[in-house]
Amino acid sequence: MSFAWSATFTVGQPADTAKGDKIILPQAALESIIHAHASAPPPPPIQPDPNYDPTSWAQPQFNPYDTTKPQELPSPLTFQIRNPANRLLTHGGVKEFSAADGQVHLPPWMMASLALGLGDQVMIKYAALSKGTWAKFRPLSADYMEILDFRALLEARLRSNYTTLTRGEILKVHQGTKEFGFVVEELKPEPGEAVCITDTDLEVDIELLDTEMGGAINHSTSGILNEQGSRKDNILKIGVESHGRVSPEAYQRWTVDIPNRKSGIDIIVHVQEPGDLDVLVSTKLPVSLQDHLWADFESVGPRAITIPESDQDYTTQQNSQIIHIAVFGREPTVAASGSSTSTASNFDGGAIYSIQVQYHDSSDSPIPPSGLSSLTSESADVPNKDGPGYQECTNCGAWIPERTMMLHSNFCHRNNAKCNKCGLVMKKEDLPNHFHCDHCDKHGDVLEKKKHMEIFHGWYQCSCESFESPALPELAKHRRTTCSERFIICRYCHTLVQQGGPTSNARDRMRGLHSHESYCGDRTIQCQKCSQMVSLKDVQVHAQNHEYQRQNQVTPQLCSNQNCVRSKGATSNVLGLCQLCFGPYWIPTEDPKNQKLVQRLARKYHSQLMSGCGNNWCRNQHCATSRGRQMDATSAATEMMSILKEARVGAVDGHKTWLCVDEGTTRKKVMAELLLEEVRGQYTIEWCVKALEAERTDLEAAAQWLQLQAPKVKKSAV
Incomplete structure (x- = not known):
């Protein structure tokens, strides 16, 4: 039911919903919306189907006579937000009704888009928007190509923060610490001025930039940012020594491609005295004093970092073979030749160094720790x-x-x-x-003390405000593991986001999930097998349940006739045959010891071996027709006695009979054997027969059915 509601409010302080389009209205607005909704005229009655017979058992698709059910307030509520001074407009949802009377709180981006300031008048009008099905975005800058998966990033941003989309508005998203802008270019369904994107499957498309700009993107992003923000390539090659100069309190960055992760690496930096620097290494950006995996903070001798091939951070690096190295310059603390009596007053402000990366040879003697005298080493x-x-x-x-x-x-x-x-x-x-x-075992020149105390016995607080440590390496370890500001690729939305703090859900903590993945993993999808709605973080367990059920199915019981592929059925007989195969051997008279049954079966076997069934399609290995030769009475009797024992008349199980069947059954048996050969014995013949029945003898479809439905043959333990 549609209704009309509008009001004018004064713009208050910006809302804290800066990442979305939700506004905050006063409580009086909710009351007036409810009143307007209740006062709206009811929808016109739907004319009943003239062919509908109310006395019949058939149920109509709707009940046109039911007018007692109250109409609920639409959800979500969507509004048109307009600046009456310049007629600019946009759309949004509502977060809550907690604003002061006469005021409305808008997100900062919405105030800027409508050219609104504090105290300005804004008109809010209820707008019933259709559910969006498709949206096309145009990037504002060429650097959008740096986004790992821009469709996933846009969908995650819209799903988490937005209720509506308006054509022409600018959507800003973040990957890591960088912001990217996209203009809403087109929307569907028509007319596409604005749509609601809640509880709908919205397809996202990107209007790609032209080829020339795309080429410029690739060229401009190939380098590394230096301290001034310009692009500079500092590329190292394995085994080649390079040289550099770094100013105090500044970084100089290098990258090296390590394609062979089966061998560790040595990173060796020689510094010309009296210069001093720190070496920081990581598998991903950024690399700094607070963000690194490996580091050397010594002030004397060469800076040497050995990363063995057994290091998990080194060997499990994904999506890249690049190692990032940052050299951080410091004011010199140890004078030339290690003499504390001289000074570094002639230091010209830059530490000159050479850097080399080489594969680590475990047979070589390890590099001696820096700062030890030759006598000690x-x-x-x-x-x-x-x-x-x-x-x-x-x-x-x-x-x-x-x-x-x-x-x-x-x-x-x-x-x-x-x-x-x-x-x-x-x-x-x-x-x-x-x-x-x-505080520790460190010893050396007194001029090293200040730097050592600063790095290992200072006091550092993470920007997340939840971790403090006296040691800089401990802070770096926190920032790459448990810090809420650590950037991760979410395993559910596949976007680069901050992992957030520890989740309050105990099960999610055991899974290693932080707050973002715990929230993101609560989204549900429909299982293709059982049509049940399953949360993303439970998909794997749900799939394992299906796999367990599949592997523990009861194997169908086939007829004991080795040439028949029909099911044994619910009824059982002393030969384990299906009803069709057992029909010729059933008699109404009592046969408590199965003597007459054995006699009839023996006569059948003897007849098959001597004269055969006469059917050219027969594949019974104990039939003269299938063999192409007849047997004399004595030889037939001898073979008959041996195969008669396999029937195990009267036993509970283990029956095996050899009777001729019709042409259709023979054809199904041949196809089941072909399917068994095609799947290389991974499934039993019983499941191959069932697959052919389910797919109407289509071999290719039956093979797919086996992969999805049938349990595999369990390999026996050696």
């Missing part, structure tokens, strides 16, 4: 250790000839000092500049 193989005529110095630990030990000991104690904590030997003047971290 070679302590496992001290020259002349325990050699004859050598003695260990108690101060520096070196093995010195005994004849010169006194001279060495005097010189060593006068000039060298040994750290009591780590055993590192250094000059006495350098000992005051040697530090040990109070």
Whole structure:
């Protein structure tokens, strides 16, 4: 039932529904809408079918005499929103009725589209919109090609936030941190000025840009953004050394293609002193101090990162073979040659470095950790250790000839000092500049302390405001795993979205779903097998239930006659034959020990073996016609006795008989054997017969029926 309602409101503060088209109206608006709906004249009565007989058992498609049922308020409510000053208009739904009297709250994009400001007058009118079936969008810029799946992204945005679409309005969507704009170009059904998109299957189409612009897209997006926002290609090749220069507090980015994931990689960066930098590595963008998988924050020696082939983040990377590397420049903390007595005042503001990526050879000795002295790194193989005529110095630990030990000991104690904590030997003047971290095992030059404390013992809070950590690597781990702002490809809507916080649903937590996928997975689709509506996140379990039911079906019981393919049926007999095959052997007289039945079956077998059935289509291996030769009475009797035992007359199961059948049954048997050969024995002959019956002897259709309906043969355990 259609009704008329309109009112004028004052524009209040923008609504928090910035991502959709839903407005907030006052409570009085709802009351007036209900009153207008109740006061609207009822629809005209539908004329009954003149051919309808009310005394018959047939039911009409509608009851034209039922006028007692009240008409419900339309859902969803859709409105036309118009600026009376410039006659601009759009459409939208309603979120709630909680605004102050006389006010309406509109999304910011809607206020901008209608050129409305705070305190302006806006007209809201109820509009009954038809359900949309098709929408065509035109991108505002060429970078829409960066979207992984723009149709899925548009459909997800519309489904989650919009009630209506108006031709000419601009729809803005986000992938990651980037925003893309699309103009609503066309709508169906006609006239297509505006449609409702709730509870309808809306097909989305894109008006592609011209070829020249498309070529420009591919060219412009092939590089990497540098600090100034321009495109710059920093491409590394495996085994080739490259050079760079990075300013303090700035990033320089590199990419390297790693097609062979069966081998790990080594990333080695040599820095010219007194420069200092950090190396950050990830399998996807962005790469920064807060977003990375692997990093080296040392200040002394080469920066070396080894990623083994066993690393899950490295080996399971999908959709790309690119490794992203970011070099972050820092103010120098250690002066040239590692001497703390000199300064880096002559530093010209940029760290010069060389970078190389190579496949990791597990047979090579591992790269020594940065910041350790040569004495420490070679302590496992001290020259002349325990050699004859050598003695260990108690101060520096070196093995010195005994004849010169006194001279060495005097010189060593006068000039060298040994750290009591780590055993590192250094000059006495350098000992005051040697530090040990109070929170971890880190030690080195005191000029490294500031950077170490900042990175590993500072205080970092994630922008999601739900995680704090003193260590930058822990923050990076949080941002790539549990952070609500982490971008993921949703497994249900296939768009790049923020995963959201932990879901409140315990089952979804066990599935590894966060809030977005938990909400998105609640959407339902219809099962093609049982027509039941199933939520997306339960589709796999629902399919497994169908598979379990399929595999545990009871196998159809065929006639024990090896040449017959008819079902045994509900009734059973002592030979396990179908009713048609058992008919010639049934007699009305009592035969408690089945003696007469065995005699009739023996006579039938003997006749088949001696003279045959005479039918040229016969394929009974115990029939003279099928064999093409007749047997004498004695030979026939001997073979008859052997196959008569297989009948197992009177037994519960295990019957096997060999009787001739009609031409149609023989043809079905041949087709069942052909189908069994085609499916390579994955299904039993009983299910092949059932498939042919279901598909009316169509072999190709029967093979598809088996794949969908029949249980496969279970392989016996060895």
